[in-house]
Amino acid sequence: MEIHRVSHYYDVEHALRLNDLKQSLYDDGKILMDKVLVTLHGDEHRQRRSVESQLFRRNFFRVYENDVFPELLNETLDQFLTAQSLDLKELGYRIMVHLSLSFAGIDRIEGTVEEADAQHRLLIQLGQAATIGQFKGDREPIYQEIRDAITEFRERFFLPSRARRLELIDQHRNGTLSDEALPRDILTILLMHDTELTMPDELMVREVAFYYLAASHTSVHTLVHATHELLTWCQQRDIAPTEIVAAPHQLQRFVLESMRLHPSSPEAWRRAEAEVTLSDGKVVPAGDKVVIDLQTANRDVSVFGDDAAAFNPHRAIEGRVSPAGMSFGGGMHVCLGMNLVAGTVLRHTEEAQPDNHQFGTITLIIKELIERGMRANPDQPPEKIAASERDVWAAYPVLF
Numbered sequence: 594m595e596i597h598r599v600s601h602y603y604d605v606e607h608a609l610r611l612n613d614l615k616q617s618l619y620d621d622g623k624i625l626m627d628k629v630l631v632t633l634h635g636d637e638h639r640q641r642r643s644v645e646s647q648l649f650r651r652n653f654f655r656v657y658e659n660d661v662f663p664e665l666l667n668e669t670l671d672q673f674l675t676a677q678s679l680d681l682k683e684l685g686y687r688i689m690v691h692l693s694l695s696f697a698g699i700d701r702i703e704g705t706v707e708e709a710d711a712q713h714r715l716l717i718q719l720g721q722a723a724t725i726g727q728f729k730g731d732r733e734p735i736y737q738e739i740r741d742a743i744t745e746f747r748e749r750f751f752l753p754s755r756a757r758r759l760e761l762i763d764q765h766r767n768g769t770l771s772d773e774a775l776p777r778d779i780l781t782i783l784l785m786h787d788t789e790l791t792m793p794d795e796l797m798v799r800e801v802a803f804y805y806l807a808a809s810h811t812s813v814h815t816l817v818h819a820t821h822e823l824l825t826w827c828q829q830r831d832i833a834p835t836e837i838v839a840a841p842h843q844l845q846r847f848v849l850e851s852m853r854l855h856p857s858s859p860e861a862w863r864r865a866e867a868e869v870t871l872s873d874g875k876v877v878p879a880g881d882k883v884v885i886d887l888q889t890a891n892r893d894v895s896v897f898g899d900d901a902a903a904f905n906p907h908r909a910i911e912g913r914v915s916p917a918g919m920s921f922g923g924g925m926h927v928c929l930g931m932n933l934v935a936g937t938v939l940r941h942t943e944e945a946q947p948d949n950h951q952f953g954t955i956t957l958i959i960k961e962l963i964e965r966g967m968r969a970n971p972d973q974p975p976e977k978i979a980a981s982e983r984d985v986w987a988a989y990p991v992l993f
């Protein structure tokens with residue numbers, strides 16, 4: 594079995610659209626990832642995705658950004674923004690645990706710090722299923738921890754959240770509850786389409802847990818990188834960050850440019866189900882693996898210019914290239930949460946429509962934190978994870 598690497602921008606775009614390349618990044622994490630959306634293929638994937646995408650119908654984003662999100666953010670900040678000196682990564686997890694569970698369809702029951710701690714711990718334990726493929730040591734204790742975490746997640750959080758939703762769906766079917774009063778989350782959508790999806794119970798638990806993972810780690814990674822880029826840019830030019838965040842369209846450009854430079858999933862992995870030809874003419878026989886390098890593609894100088902590796906939120910990009918590059922993937926598995934987290938992603942030449950523009954959660958969180966006085970902590974420089982080849986912050990001390 595040979596491994597083929599694809600890293601030029603347009604080759605990556607093309608490879609992600611090849612239907613005979615099947616997801617393989619999570620092959621060792623089947624314990625959680627088996628048959629969840631991102632590992633499905635072909636008709637099964639199409640059917641589940643078309644059901645789950647229905648969550649974004651009607652005015653989902655407008656209601657989310659105007660009503661749902663501000664309340665969730667305020668709740669978290671009231672509870673956890675309690676000291677002057679904090680680690681932004683930790684605060685980011687507090688925020689994203691709350692936002693991601695709400696989107697997945699898991700309720701807070703007690704609303705206590707202990708409960709939020711348990712949800713954060715479960716996120717870390719469950720998340721090991723997505724990265725275990727890269728782990729070289731004895732995997733059995735990790736598999737056991739993931740198994741226990743799935744059981745705890747199911748019993749403590751999934752079952753009560755499902756019971757509440759089943760009651761509301763019943764009321765909706767009886768005509769006593771309006772469309773607007775139904776929760777807007779993945780679990781509700783899955784339960785409403787239960788007959789058509791025929792998902793076993795244990796798969797529904799894992800699907801909801803997968804959404805929780807997919808939304809959290811990626812967003813925290815992005816929040817910390819984008820904040821760092823913003824603070825550094827402002828410091829180098831002697832601009833107050835409050836000036837940038839006062840114009841959220843501008844701040845959104847900063848966030849998208851940071852997403853391009855620091856994709857939270859640097860690679861997509863696929864296996865050829867049948868022989869395929871890559872866009873450079875290379876033939877990949879069935880069974881071979883293809884590593885699609887999103888991070889390198891995002892720094893392709895032929896697309897982003899000679900300064901492709903530098904942070905420049907005012908960059909002009911020709912053609913139909915997203916300012917976030919390939920960070921949200923492409924083709925059949927293109928990120929379903931993209932507009933939620935990044936907002937309306939305009940190409941360089943497109944004009945924003947003021948009445949119908951979303952900024953995305955990362956822009957809105959950074960805006961709120963800067964407006965509440967967040968700045969870098971001059972006595973404690975931020976640190977990256979030294980042992981990791983990846984571009985990941987270990988801690989990001991800030992002051993309020």
Ligand code: HEM
Nearest residue numbers: 630631807808811812815858861920921922926928929930
């Ligand atoms: C900055 C944040 C995020 C980044 C960079 C990101 C990136 C990605 C990428 C690269 C993929 C494709 C993986 C592949 O092709 O193998 C993906 C898929 C996915 N993402 Fe995201 N994601 C982010 C946030 C979110 C959020 C907030 C949600 C949910 C609300 C989400 C839900 C999903 C789902 C469900 C899929 C699978 C789609 C499918 O297989 O059809 N993501 N994401």
